Amino acid sequence: MPSQTQPLPDPSSPAGDDPVLAEFRKSIDNIDAALIHILAERFRITQAVGKYKARASLPPADPGREQLQIARLRKLSEEAELDPEFSEKFLRFIIDEVIRHHEKAQSRQG
Amino acid sequence: MPSQTQPLPDPSSPAGDDPVLAEFRKSIDNIDAALIHILAERFRITQAVGKYKARASLPPADPGREQLQIARLRKLSEEAELDPEFSEKFLRFIIDEVIRHHEKAQSRQG
Numbered sequence: 339m340p341s342q343t344q345p346l347p348d349p350s351s352p353a354g355d356d357p358v359l360a361e362f363r364k365s366i367d368n369i370d371a372a373l374i375h376i377l378a379e380r381f382r383i384t385q386a387v388g389k390y391k392a393r394a395s396l397p398p399a400d401p402g403r404e405q406l407q408i409a410r411l412r413k414l415s416e417e418a419e420l421d422p423e424f425s426e427k428f429l430r431f432i433i434d435e436v437i438r439h440h441e442k443a444q445s446r447q448g
Numbered sequence: 449m450p451s452q453t454q455p456l457p458d459p460s461s462p463a464g465d466d467p468v469l470a471e472f473r474k475s476i477d478n479i480d481a482a483l484i485h486i487l488a489e490r491f492r493i494t495q496a497v498g499k500y501k502a503r504a505s506l507p508p509a510d511p512g513r514e515q516l517q518i519a520r521l522r523k524l525s526e527e528a529e530l531d532p533e534f535s536e537k538f539l540r541f542i543i544d545e546v547i548r549h550h551e552k553a554q555s556r557q558g
Contacts (some may be wrong), residue, residue: 356504362497367520369490371535374521378528380479389470394466403473410477411484424545425473425484432455433543434546435534 377432384436388443404433425433487542494546498553508550516542 350448391398414426501508518536525535 356506358500358504359497359506362493362500365493366490366497367517369486369493370517370521370539371524372486373490373538374524374530375528376479376482376486376529377535377538378525380476380483381530381534383472383475383479387469388477390468390472396466396469407477407480411480414481415488418485420484420488420491424491425487428483428487428541429480430536431471 380432381436381439385439388436388440391440392443392446398437399433404429407433426445450467451492490542491546491549495549495553496510498546498550501550502553502556508547508553 388398390396408429411425411429412422415422498508500506518539521535521539522532525532
């Protein structure tokens with residue numbers, strides 16, 4: 339992360355010209371590229387899971403598994419000082435997308 | 449990722465007993481732990497950005513920056529074979545949370 343020792347810029351200038359903000363944004367952009375690639379890999383795996391569940395006639399959603407995932411991620415979040423509420427919302431957001439994919443795979447099989 | 453050469457399990461047994469699914473789930477759990485830690489770092493940075501923006505009287509949201517981020521992540525997603533629509537929804541989800549944090553930081557300063 340960039341240091342914050344530089345003088346404050348003129349607030350009337352656009353944020354894009356702010357050198358402190360520009361440094362922060364470079365770190366955010368690197369992190370976002372990492373997130374996109376990790377998410378791409380997660381969906382590669384859940385796509386294979388979807389195909390497997392469709393073949394094995396397993397239901398797309400698994401509420402018991404989801405409860406275990408939520409509990410585990412909330413614990414990890416606390417250790418990483420991330421809001422556990424947010425991590426739960428985040429997992430829900432991802433799982434909803436995965437279930438949509440699984441339902442599509444299921445309907446292609448049926 | 450686990451191989452899919454094992455025989456299909458009895459569909460009446462719970463998914464948790466399925467050895468193929470158990471292997472997939474180990475990979476998903478590893479990926480989720482990585483996502484949580486990367487997200488924790490992203491929010492550490494945006495928390496610093498929020499404090500800086502509040503000090504510098506910069507607005508919490510920056511629609512021009514967001515458009516650039518969306519365009520960049522859509523391009524990265526295509527390269528990684530991730531649905532670009534999903535990556536846009538994902539960034540929107542994260543940015544909405546960040547803006548909520550910035551507004552809180554702003555109101556603490558004001």
